[in-house]
Amino acid sequence: MTVAEAPASVALHRRLGLTDAELESINERLGRAPNDLELAMFSVMWSEHCSYKSSKRLLRTLPTAGSDVLAGPGENAGVVSIGDGLAVAFKIESHNHPSAVEPYQGAATGVGGILRDIVAMGARPVALLDALKFGWPDDRRTRGLVDGVVRGVGGYGNCVGVPTVGGELLFDPTYTGNPLVNVMCVGVVASGGIAHAIAPTPGSLAVLFGSPTGRDGIGGASVLASASFVEGSAAMRPSVQIGDPFAGKLLIEVTLELVENGLVEGMQDLGAAGITCATSEVADRGGTGIRLDLDAVPLREPDMQPFEIMISESQERMLAIVRPERLDEVLAVCRRWALPAVVVGEITGDGDVVVVGGGTEIARIPARALASDVPEQLHQSAPPTRRRLAPAPGETPLAHDGLPERGMDPGAVLEALLGHPNVGSRAWVTTQYDQTVGTDTIEGCEHAAAVLRIKGSRRALVIATDSQPAVAQYDPALGAQMAVAECARNLAVTGARPLGLTNCLNFGDPNVPEAYWQLTESIRGLSEAAMALGIPVTGGNVSLYNESPLGRIAPTAQIGMVGLLDDIDTLVRPQFRNEGDIIVLLGETGPGMGGSAYERLAGAAPDDRPPSLDLVREAALHTVLRRAAAERLLGSAQDVSAGGVAVAVAESAIWSGLGADLLLEVSISPAASLFGESPGRAIVSLAPEHWSSLARLCASHRLAARRLGAVGGNRLRIGLVGVGATGAAEERGAGVADELDVALDELKRAWTQALPRVLGVRA
């Protein structure tokens, strides 16, 4: 039977998630109706998850150019040169829906998948970071999700021997029905040894190696990632993918050996939409076609249908494009590592993906129709009717943020913030991750940015991931900008300069105008911040349809950033160093408590707004921090973010065991000065003799620098002075203390207990 003799039934395309308009487009591209197998291939390739059809036009507006960028969006991972003949490959990806269905395997296969993306570029993975978001963990189901996801991330990463050195963990009711699991991987590759997912030459062979193909994730990509959660999630059960980290480790070694020895023309990993995706993408990029023999594909189960083989998402598989004269060597490498490898196809010149089963051609689709020529889905964009914007930069701050009448004891608030699971110690999670395998980890999960040395060089990689969903809920563009700024700031406090950023955009249903508006705004904000800070966007991932019967998640742009420290000796750490060092606040404190951890704790005041972000001032802060580090002026540097100045100082104190005695001038309100999260600020400590150099440096960049006090003792004391603090008592509200004075031990206890307490486990 030829391909043309079996047209698909009318309703099938709808059942597979394709619209009528899309079916028409398919008919146009084929010049006829597709058969069932072809329809299945289109349905997965044209799914949101694989095609980015709703977001492509927006993503094109991101700034991707940079003189050191060697590979950008569209490749398996972004790659940036770091000198010494080396380059760093990195990317962040989501595995949200699978993790909600089966948390351990969802998270594990998320790690496995992102590792393969890095390895497919020929880069050896050196670091993993995981950004996790859950609903409030006081119920059994959420606790089960947290436990499963953390064990899954650790289970895979630890086994393959790549250290998990950072991440983010946030609990918020917005994620109750829809947890987020975003995993970032960073790898190192020789600049001249980067592999690409391309099949450039007709006559080359397609070699499938790794685990056999089973029924994992059939329809997973399109079904799970492109559809919101509804009743009947139980019906999605057969779509779960199972990870085998041992096979994953072997796959890493084989892939790197093949690439490093120049044995392959192209390399592609098999992820969403399995063989269909891998083959169509390499052919499309190469302007070639591929003839695939299904009977050659090693199967794990008997009686698999052609469509099952073509869209299976069985893990730990890669596709190598190999010149015939190199085939024997390639197979020998795979044999040595006991990894099955077989020729499954041949590259042709006709541009078509041809599937042969039982000796007969059973599908023929132009590669571009599957991969790059996917009709974009246009959506309406509409902002919500009521919004609260940030104050414009330079706007006169309000005398109060409506907070004093809430009444507060600053010390109690600080303890509550440190004891909040979004702020306190992550040790309960991070002690389940191997952070030091590889013997390159200088700073792991304990602090905001991970630092990895590069053996044989003085350089180090600095890596961070951040998001600002609470602010994005008010203003998606601002939330994205603040996430980029925070990441860059976390790099800057170590002394590192940013090389590039990757982003995972987690949003709701693009068919809902407000959700699409959130996506549009976030990409706009991301773009503005990246341009202002001079950081190229090297690639990323979009996860849409993050909704449940409980509603849509807050717009969550997860930013991952990699930076370079030219000399590891100049690394600045965030904990205080010496008694007697002076503590300085760099940058101006602005108004706006909207989206802050304080707001989460104390509740939002009716007129609360998020703080504003001045990207020029932010850039100036980063420049000063880098210069100060290079000139070895600083003893410590810590960014001001969640919980504001008080938490930043408390963390530096807890991590060092050294207290501090400070005086804080209150110009807006006590809450804003102590706990406000206005960006563009850092807390640094330094030997007194370096103060004048730092002050000069700040002045030359018009960056505010205020001496707050000194490191010493075993308590944290912050006295409040100034108009806001000493205004009329009746205005401020009775019972508002003029100072914060807590023993370091108490702060540490609150900080240590934060996660265990809310999860109901022992520390």
Next chain:
Amino acid sequence: MRVAVVVFPGSNCDRDALHAVQLAGAEGELVWHETTDLHGADAVILPGGFAHGDYLRAGAIARFSPIMGAVRAHAQRGGLLLGICNGFQVLTEAGLLPGVLRRNATLRFEHRWVSLSVERRDTPFTWRVPDVITLRMPIAHGEGNYWLPDDQLDELEAAGRVVFRYTGPEGNPNGSARDIAGVIDATGRVCGLMPHPERASEALLGSDDGMLLMRSLVESVAAAPARVPAAA
């Protein structure tokens, strides 16, 4: 001094161990588990990782690897043999060291910095460790809970074959019997420990206490009778 670091499928600390061995001044070589030839190495290290995925039981499959014949013969000849983490598990499964490493008492994978007391400073693995110091290095394992029946533990201790114990404020991270972190065999030339000395071989990494063990190993000469402790 030539040190062979065995690589099983799934080992992931092999290059770390090699790096530490080289820092300690020896020639090191990675040896694939399928060979049966150690190329005359003076010392052999079985590194950390998840050999064969640690499926079935940690180290249970690796002990049947072709290289293990050569490893056994090496030990029988008095060659130095060090098992780190997964390597320790392989040695117990292979019967080259007593005991078994069970699942951590916390039932979780634990990555922590620990303090170790060194009870035997007269072994080829510890003779470079100065008196009265504790060693700081990381552990990273899910199955490091050392166990033997009580009577055999008594014998082990009486024979002076416990070399490392968890101590200090961090305490015992995995519930190991009698806080045992590492042991030697009756000849004193086969040693296994769960913590990772290769990850504490440079101050930059947080501690270089592990280098004391690597240097002890590397600077030992294979047939120096003075270094072999009397078996009780």
Next chain:
Amino acid sequence: MAGYRFSISIMPREGILDPAGKAVEAALPELHADNVHEVRVGRRVELTVESDSADSARATVDSLAADFLANPLIERWEISAL
């Protein structure tokens, strides 16, 4: 009231990838057991239920197995009275 003892054998579902079984099977040739195939690795739980009747004890174990001891998504199980 009496004590009813059960065993629950939990195995990966058919078709589900079993990395442990796969690794064990791959190692068998080394033990000269290359005539051994289709290795699947699971686990076994034994427990006692205090109950008025065998039926109600069994009902308890049924729901424990489905809700807790096994992961119905990827595992199947068999309950035997001991």
